[in-house]
Amino acid sequence: MKFCNECGAQVQLRIPEGDNLPRHVCDACGAIHYQNPRLVVGCVPEYEDRILLCRRAIEPRRGYWTVPAGFMENGETLQEAAARESREEALADVRVGSLLSVVHVLHAEQVHVFFRATLAAAKYAAGAESLEVALVAASEIPWTEIAFPSTEFTLRRYLEDKAAGREPYHFTTIDRRLKRATGS
């Protein structure tokens, strides 16, 4: 962020009075621009013991497999976001179920939230952001071609829980931030 999106003046990065973190501050209009983690929401859609996967048509990780997921929009719930992403990426109508995983992706400044889901019918096709969409058995999941660590974490917990006949939720943290040297 270089300019104030309210008045167009240049912003400064400094700690405002009463705060303890650097923020982008506009000295022209007084606005303080906070930056917070974004929510990415998705689901693991199942149909008759198979899971719906999408092969990404867009960067990052074009050509790799994932479950339907994307940035949450204003005005929708997490469950609505998961269902919308399934419609957009896989042209699939899902019923969103229990909370499956919450992944703090610190380097990307994102929180990923995934739900269990069921497909209403074996009807699906590649949306604009997918190269292809497939219903795969657990044994067919292309583990070496999964797009993101949060997707792999989520799929593994999904299968373990299903085998155990339970539906708990799981938290984890992924941190690939560059470590800064602390010496002088």
Next chain:
Amino acid sequence: MKFCNECGAQVQLRIPEGDNLPRHVCDACGAIHYQNPRLVVGCVPEYEDRILLCRRAIEPRRGYWTVPAGFMENGETLQEAAARESREEALADVRVGSLLSVVHVLHAEQVHVFFRATLAAAKYAAGAESLEVALVAASEIPWTEIAFPSTEFTLRRYLEDKAAGREPYHFTTIDRRLKRATGS
């Protein structure tokens, strides 16, 4: 948003190619500025059957009671955010436990996430954003002076669950958006 925070030019609100929602688009540098819900994270800290409440020293809802909560920062987990807010608002050291509630606050473009928590000791005091902090029994909760609907929802579920000896999570949605007339 009126100006591009990358180049300072005026932005236009329109639907970009390949998208289906209006975005703030900069025709000067090509940036598309997405706006997404922000995460507010808090907890219900308990100590010997009493709950830690804070009376707000800041707007909105100055003078009303709430549990420690605030905007999640980049670089932290949800649990770390809940613990940090407890330190900042109540000078309290909490151990964050299970997920308690997720509240979609559609009119505010926020997702509120609350955890159960325990106080390490009966040590607390008003932080800069609190007028006072108190450990109260369930029967002493000032229900008519609770700051936000998400706080009330969360406290009620907390007490019900505690009475039932269970720790489930709860989703709900609060929508106070102005309804637009749809006639011509």
